Amino acid sequence: MTTPARDHDQWADSLGAWLLGALPEDEAAGFKRHLDECAICRDDAASLQVAADALPASAELRTPPPALKARIMAVVEGEAELLHAAGPESDRPQRRSWLAWLTPRPALAWGLALLLLVVGAGAGLLAADALQGGETITAQVSGGGRASLEVEDGHGRLVASDLPAAPDGRVYQVWLDKGGASPEPTDALFSPSSDGSAHVDVPSLEGVRRVMVTDEPTGGSRSPTGKVLLTATT
């Protein structure tokens, strides 16, 4: 017979709430840890999972609008193009020789746009607040909206609200400025939600001085061509 985990009594009555997604995050994490070591709760969870899994099928069938698919596929195809350009083994952000950045016009235009933005904003608008266990950096956004860069274990996540929609036929692209002649492109392309919010994972921030976002053609660009939407100085 299986020996119950020591904290079984404490957690047993949370199983239903856990299956329904009704535990707050910290409690859910605690329950999951308990589940890993309690065979009784694992068996109970497996037995009841079928009921929880059936719930979404009770929703009346609705057809998603075709425009939703078009939006999603525009991002997907754009990111796939970038990956394809980076080679078959690449599933990571592209890194280019700094010599490749000497393509004059787009880089120059981008540099000028960024310079204007930074000078216009003033250094005081780029604030960084150190937090326990991570860091949240307030980004400077042009054209309305708010954004911050959450840094954890060397990786970042841009969290934005009230952003303007990207211009027609374009998406936003994240760039990493490492102090070279031009920023490095990433495969992080996104369109804000209808309420202007966006949550975008940013690749490794090692050596990165600034994270920036510009609007670019649907497939993304190898060097910035659009206006700078936001910058976050690490």
Place this chain on the structure above:
Amino acid sequence: MHLVKRDDPRAFEVLYERHSGAAFSLAYRMVGRGNVAEDVVQEAFLSIWRSGARYERARGSVRTWVLGIVHHRAIDQLRRSSVHDKRRASDEGIEERVEARERTDAEVARRDEAATIRSAMDALPAEQSHVIELAYFGGFTHTEIAAILETPVGTVKGRMRLGLEKLRNSLRMLEMPST
């Protein structure tokens, strides 16, 4: 296993075509507004795409896996937005409006399945179905539900578990196919 390679948009498109209807239906049921449901589905499918659609067969069918991701995204949305308050005020998500459209055999089967599960839900004692609705579709935590119903948290948790047990037993009797 990866269902979709990150340089294969067509494979992803097949996955989207197959599951977006159920995903949008669930998201709409939870958030109660079309534009917000679209945002939820967009976030969910893009996260699937960016993860290479890393799916573990042991955790259920592909559909269950996709809908689990949608459910989590919808809960995130509900908990970080004012949608929650509006739903709390009106309880509007309980009523459904079905768009008139041509029904395929698969859709007819899906609607039959939905009707079967709703029938099993309807057979639950009201206090149990209510906490399940509030938790799963409303995105409320057990403590929020306890406050809404002015009921001890322990009672709410008990109702959730009992409700799921009864629902499982009903579905077994009705011989619901695995979702």
